[in-house]
Amino acid sequence: MEFPAYLATMPMHAITEIHGEPGLLARFRLEVEAFDEPARKRLTAALDLAAELHREDRRVREPYLNHLLRVAIRMMHHYQVRDVDVIVAGLLHDAVEDHPAELAGPDVSGDPTPAALAALAARFGPRVARLVGAVTNPAYDPGRDRHVQYREHVAASLDREPWARVIKVSDFTDNGVGVIHTVGPKVARSAAKYRPLVPVFRDLIARADTPLSAPVKRHIFAQLDLAEERFSAILDQPN
Numbered sequence: 001m002e003f004p005a006y007l008a009t010m011p012m013h014a015i016t017e018i019h020g021e022p023g024l025l026a027r028f029r030l031e032v033e034a035f036d037e038p039a040r041k042r043l044t045a046a047l048d049l050a051a052e053l054h055r056e057d058r059r060v061r062e063p064y065l066n067h068l069l070r071v072a073i074r075m076m077h078h079y080q081v082r083d084v085d086v087i088v089a090g091l092l093h094d095a096v097e098d099h100p101a102e103l104a105g106p107d108v109s110g111d112p113t114p115a116a117l118a119a120l121a122a123r124f125g126p127r128v129a130r131l132v133g134a135v136t137n138p139a140y141d142p143g144r145d146r147h148v149q150y151r152e153h154v155a156a157s158l159d160r161e162p163w164a165r166v167i168k169v170s171d172f173t174d175n176g177v178g179v180i181h182t183v184g185p186k187v188a189r190s191a192a193k194y195r196p197l198v199p200v201f202r203d204l205i206a207r208a209d210t211p212l213s214a215p216v217k218r219h220i221f222a223q224l225d226l227a228e229e230r231f232s233a234i235l236d237q238p239n
Contacts, residue, residue, distance in 0.1 A: 001019075001022050001023075001026075003019060003023060003026050007019075007023065007026060007027055007030065008027065008030050008031075010027075012024070012027070012070045012073055012074065012174075013070075013178055013181050015027055016062065016066055016070070016181070017181075020062075020066075021062075021063050021065060021066055021069075024065075024066055024069040024070065024073070025069065027069075027073055028047065028069050028072065028073055031072075031073055031076040031077055032044075032076070034076075034082075035082070035084065039084045042084055042088060042124070043072075043084065043087060043088060043091070045123075045124075046087075046088040046091040046092055046124065047069075047072075047091055049091075049092065049095070049123075050065060050068050050091045050092055050095065051065050053095050053098070053099045053102060053103070054068065054094070054095075054098065054099070057098065060182055060183060060184065060186060061183065064094075067174055068090070068091050068092075068093070068094070069091075070174050070178075071090045071091070071093065071167070071170045071171050071174055072087050072090045072091050072170075074170045074173065074174065075087055075090050075166060075167070075170050078216070078219055079166060079170065079212060079216050079219075079220075080212075080213065080216060081166060083163065085124075085125065085127045085128050085131065085163075086131065086163050086166060086167060088124050088128050089128045089131035089132050089135075089163075089164075089167055090167045090170060090171075092120065092124075092128070092132055093131075093132055093135045093136075093167055093168075093171060095116070095120070095132065096113060096116045096117055096120065096132055096133070096136045097136045097137055099116075100112040100113050100115075100116040101116075103115075103116035103119045103120065104116045104118075104119060105119070113136070117129045117132065117133050117136075120132055130161070131161065131163060131164050131167060134157045134158065134160075134161040134164035135157070135158075135164055135167055135168050135171070137150065137153060138153060147192070147193050147196075150193070151196055151197060151200065154168065154197060154200060155200050155204075158204050159204075162207075162209045162210050162211055163211060165201075165204045165205065165210055166210070166211065166212060168201075169201050169204070169205060169220055172194065172197060172201060172227075173220070173223045173224075173227065175190060175194060176190075176194045176197075176198075176223075176224075176227030176230070176231070177223055177226050177227045177230065179191055179194070179227070179230055179231070179234065180230055187234055188234055188235065191230070191231040191234040191235050192235060194227070194231065195228070195231040195235065198224050198227060198228050198231075201220075201224055202221065202224055205217055205220050205221070205224075
């Protein structure tokens with residue numbers, strides 16, 4: 001498939017709408033050209049595993065892999081991340097949450113999450129597993145509001161993992177700014193879930209130990225502003 005020369009500068013949701021998964025894969029390959037060969041091999045291995053684990057998963061109108069690609073591309077292009085562990089963890093950030101048994105293997109009984117994280121550590125190193133663990137949602141108390149528990153987990157987990165903040169804010173941006181690319185009842189549900197997290201991410205990204213440059217932080221704050229505008233447009237319509 002032929003892609004335009006300006007693919008490297010296209011907004012990612014525009015690539016998604018026009019060129020689909022093949023376009024995002026091509027954009028990912030353009031971004032990883034900046035890395036040395038060992039890094040490219042690790043990134044390709046992580047992408048292959050993500051594609052295998054999420055092969056049947058979909059996000060409303062698209063393959064789930066599109067979301068994972070956008071999270072990783074955003075970190076490389078807009079956040080200027082060159083830490084391979086962080087990008088690998090970005091590609092695999094939903095692997096343990098969505099496919100723990102597949103990662104853990106057939107011989108594991110009980111909760112497969114620890115074994116799934118151990119499998120990631122064996123394949124990509126303990127730091128990748130730790131970062132994925134930091135952005136993996138725990139089992140929720142059925143007697144409490146799930147959205148409240150989600151916000152509590154995000155705030156507590158990211159408080160102690162600065163690089164996990166970078167992964168999670170890319171994930172949040174894809175879900176929040178990208179909410180207008182969703183259809184059906186999920187639009188309002190997503191906006192209600194994510195809107196209270198905007199100030200949480202503002203605080204986390206503003207912290208001195210968040211390992212991003214000042215221009216990148218300003219870019220993220222602008223994206224959080226845009227997400228807030230879109231949440232307001234969805235949730236604050238007059239009756």
